[in-house]
Amino acid sequence: MTTVSRRAALAGAAAALTAGLVRGSVAAEAFPARPVRIIVPFAAGGPTDVIARIVAEALGEIWKQPVVVENRGGAGTILGTNLMAQAPHDGYTIGVATNSFVINPAVRKSLSYDTEKDFAAIGMMVTSPFVLVASPKFEADTLARLTARATAEGEPLAYASPGPGTGGHMAGELLKQRAGLRLEHVPYNGSAPALTDVLAGRVPLMFDLWSSVRPHVEAGRLKVVAVASAAPLPDAPQYPVIAATYPGFVVSAFQAMVAPAGLPPEIARKISADLRAVVASGAFAARVRPLGVEPEPSTAEELQAFLQAEMARWREVAKTADIALD
Secondary structure (H helix, E strand, O other): OOOOHHHHHHHHHHHHHHHHHHHHHHHHHOOOOOEEEEEEEEOOOOOOHHHHHHHHHHHHHHHHEEEEEEEEOOOOOOHHHHHHOOOOOOEEEEEEEHHHHHHHHHOOOOOOOOOOEEEEEEEEEEEEEEEEOOOOOOOOHHHHHHHHHHEEEEOOOEEEEOOOOOOHHHHHHHHHHHOOOOOOEEOOOHHHHHHHHHHOOOOOOEEHHHHHHHHHOOOOOOOOEEEEOOOOOEEEEEOOOOOHHOOOOOEHHHEEEEEOOOHHHHHHHHHHHHHHHHHHOOHHHHHHHOOOEEEEOOOOOHHHHHHHHHHHHHHHHHHHHHOOOO
């Protein structure tokens, strides 16, 4: 190749590279050019739906495009999650992942999607800690006394949950395994009836969200045995954390954003950066903290690591407890 030809080839390669970079930049800048939908795998009106609509409104302001929340509840979030997995990977369909996203692969063998391969992490939105509460009639009011009571001879201690495979159920199984307690799961069809029976003293214990039980605790209708957060609750630091006795025992409800796998990298980076800016803003915190959740801005990489760790943890818990919902 002559010097002139070599120079021409190098110039052509440089031009092609520049054109590629420009195309990628234009694609990122142009996104979105039409409305974006956020799939929420729950019915409208619930806590997850409310948070998603706050996020959608804020992203719509940034993107200057409508961001529409589409509620697709059913089958323990499987219907909506499956719809998300099958959507085009162009950034125009994104969705909300909650605890069920990481628990379902542990307790179900016949999912119509692969949780680890079919989704791309975008970023965390909010978290809310679980707390272990008891009826005021229950004699144990500390984790140490509960442990003594649940390891003594006699019938296992019952704990309520909104249903098999829910966060409350799995938190109870995790405590049972870590502490070697004799606990018996009592599943209900939803959080409200489970909490009703705990309030009435018919079932002594339950893991539930702090935002849900706080009014009952403050009114003296429930008592907190311990908190499943890494640190004491900011608004109730008097309650001990389970992790102080059993290191690493942290169970929180979370809401994160994911997308179908194969999202173009420049679009994935834009959605992630814009979501992180929303979640880190004071305006977002002011709107969501009264709902009992805490903003948790993250990178896509941080969320991906969290989801992988959670799936591994719940698989181990489910295997040990022989939990299978199929």
